[in-house]
Amino acid sequence: MNLGVAYALCAYLLWGLLPIYLHLLSPVPTPEILAHRIVWSLVTAAILLVALRRLAWIRAAFAAPGTLARYGITATLISGNWLIFIWSVSAGHVVDSSLGYFINPLVNVLLGWLLLHERVRFGQKLPLALAAAGVAWLTWRAGSPPWIGLTLALSFSLYGLLRKTATLGALEGFSVEAAVLTPFALAYLFWTARSGELEFLSASTQVRWLLVAAGPVTTFPLLLFAAGARRISFSHLGILQYVSPTLQWLSGVFVFREPFDSSKALGFGLIWLALLLYAIEGFWFGWQRQRCAT
Numbered sequence: 001m002n003l004g005v006a007y008a009l010c011a012y013l014l015w016g017l018l019p020i021y022l023h024l025l026s027p028v029p030t031p032e033i034l035a036h037r038i039v040w041s042l043v044t045a046a047i048l049l050v051a052l053r054r055l056a057w058i059r060a061a062f063a064a065p066g067t068l069a070r071y072g073i074t075a076t077l078i079s080g081n082w083l084i085f086i087w088s089v090s091a092g093h094v095v096d097s098s099l100g101y102f103i104n105p106l107v108n109v110l111l112g113w114l115l116l117h118e119r120v121r122f123g124q125k126l127p128l129a130l131a132a133a134g135v136a137w138l139t140w141r142a143g144s145p146p147w148i149g150l151t152l153a154l155s156f157s158l159y160g161l162l163r164k165t166a167t168l169g170a171l172e173g174f175s176v177e178a179a180v181l182t183p184f185a186l187a188y189l190f191w192t193a194r195s196g197e198l199e200f201l202s203a204s205t206q207v208r209w210l211l212v213a214a215g216p217v218t219t220f221p222l223l224l225f226a227a228g229a230r231r232i233s234f235s236h237l238g239i240l241q242y243v244s245p246t247l248q249w250l251s252g253v254f255v256f257r258e259p260f261d262s263s264k265a266l267g268f269g270l271i272w273l274a275l276l277l278y279a280i281e282g283f284w285f286g287w288q289r290q291r292c293a294t
Contacts, residue, residue, distance in 0.1 A: 003231060004227070004228045004229075004230070004231025004232035005228065005231075005232055005240070006228075007224045007225070007227040007228030007231065008224070008225060008228025008229065008232060008240050009228075009240055009243065010221075010224045010228075011221040011222070011224035011225035011228060012221075012225075012240055012241060012243040012244040012247075013243060013244075013247070014217070014220070014221040014224070015221050015244040016243055016244040016245070016246065016247025016248055016251075017247060017251070018085075018217070018248075019089045019094045019097075019248055019251050019252065019256075020251055020255065021210070021213075021217060022085075022086055022089040022090070023089055023090075023256070024207075024210055025207065025210055025211065026090055027199065027203065027207065028199045028200075028203065028207065028211065029199060030083065030086045030087045030090055031083070031188060032188075032189070032192065032198065032199055032200070033086050033211070033214070034079065034082055034083050034086055034185070035185035035186075035188045035189050036185075036189075036200070036211040036212075036214050037082060037086075037214040037215070037218055038079065038178055038181045038182055038184075038185040039182055039185050039186060039189070039215075040211070040212055040213075040214050040215030040216075040218075041174070041178045041214070041215045041218045041219055042175070042178035042179055042182045042215075043215050044215035044216050044218075044219040044220075045171060045174060045175040045178055045215075045219055046175070048171060048219070048223075049171065049172075049175060052171075054171070054172065057168065057172055061167075061168060061172070061176065064167075067176070068176075068180070070162065070166065071166075071168075071173065071176040071177050071180055072180050073162060074159055074162045074163055074166070074173075074177055075176075075177035075178075075180040075181050077155050077156075077158055077159040077162070078155075078156075078159050078177060079181055080151075080155050081152060081155040081156050081159065084097075084148060084151055084152055084155075085097055085152060088148050088152075092256065092258055093148055093258070094248055094249075094251060094252030094256055094258060095248075095249055095252035095253060095258045095260060095264075096146060096148040096149055097148055097149065097152055097248065097252075098149075098245040098246075098248035098249040098252060099138075099146055099148070099149030099152075099153075099245075099268070099271070100148065100149035100150065100151070100152025100153040100156070100245075101152065101153070101156070101241075101244055101245035101248065102149075102242070102245045102249075102268075102271055102272070102275060103131055103135070103149065103150075103153045103271055104152075104153045104156055104157060104241075105241065105275070105278065106127060106128055106131045106274060106275070106278060107153045107154060107157040108157050108160065108161075109124055109128065109278075110128060111157050111158070111161055112161075115161065116161075121281070121285065123277075123281035123284070123285065124278065124281060126274075126277055127274040127275070127277045127278035127281070128274070129274075130270050130271070130273055130274035130277070131270070131271050131274040131275075133270050134267045134268065134269070134270030134271040134274065135150070135267070135271070137263075137266060137267040137270065138264065138267035138268075141263045141264070141267065169226070170222055170223065170225075170226035171219075171222075171223060171226070174219065174222055228240075239279055242275065249268075
C-alpha cells in the first residue's frame with residue numbers, strides 16, 4: 001500500500017512539474033517538441049521492453065484484428081493532448097491547461113454516463129453541476145469557452161476510456177502507440193531538417209539533451225503510475241491525481257506569473273468545490289459499500 005502510494009505520487013509529481021521542463025524548451029517549436037517526444041519515447045520503451053524481456057506479446061498483439069486501429073485512435077488522442085499541452089506552456093497558458101486536468105475526473109463520470117450508460121449517483125450530480133457552472137462562468141467572463149482545458153480534459157478522458165478496455169499493459173500499449181506515431185514524427189523531423197528549420201541541429205547541447213530526455217520524461221511517469229495503480233485502491237488514486245494539476249496551477253501562477261484575477265478565481269473555485277464534493281462522495285460511497293459487504 002505505502003509503496004503504491006509512493007509510485008503514484010512520484011508519477012503525479014513528475015507530471016505536475018512537466019510545465020517547468022517544457023518551459024526550458026521554449027526556443028524549440030511546439031511540433032518539433034512533440035515529434036521528439038514521440039521518437040524518444042519509442043526508443044525508451046523499446047530499451048525497457050528488451051531489458052525486461054517483455055517481447056513475446058508483439059506478434060500476438062499485431063496479429064489480433066483491430067489492434068492497430070484501436071491503438072491508432074488512442075495514439076491520435078494522446079498526441080493531440082500532448083500538442084495542446086506543449087503549446088499552452090509555450091504560449092503562457094499553464095493555468096488554463098491545469099483546468100483540464102482538474103475537471104478530467106468529472107468528465108470521466110460524464111462520458112461514462114453518456115457512452116457506457118453508467119449510473120450517475122445522486123451525490124455525483126451536484127459536483128457535475130458545480131463544475132459546469134464554473135466552466136460557464138469562465139466562458140462568460142472571457143467571452144469564449146476555456147477551450148484549452150476542455151480539449152485537454154475531453155481528449156484525455158476519451159483516451160482513458162479506450163485504454164480501459166484495451167488488452168495490452170501500460171508499457172506495451174504505450175509502445176504500440178509510439179510505434180504508430182513515430183513514422184509521422186520522423187517524416188516531420190526529416191522535412192524540417194531538409195528545409196533548414198530543425199531546431200535540434202542548431203540548438204545548444206543542453207537543449208538537445210533536454211529533447212532526448214523527452215523519452216524518459218514521458219515514459220517513466222507512465223510506468224510509475226501503472227505500478228502504483230496496481231497496489232492502491234481507485235479512491236486513493238483519485239485523490240492523488242489532483243497533485244498534478246495543483247502543481248501545474250502553482251507553477252503557472254507563481255513561477256510563470258500568469259494572470260489569475262478574481263473572476264478566474266471564482267470559476268476555478270467552483271470547480272475546486274466540485275472536486276472536493278466529488279472526493280467526499282467517493283469516499284462515502286466506498287465506505288458504505290465496504291460496510292454493507294461486512
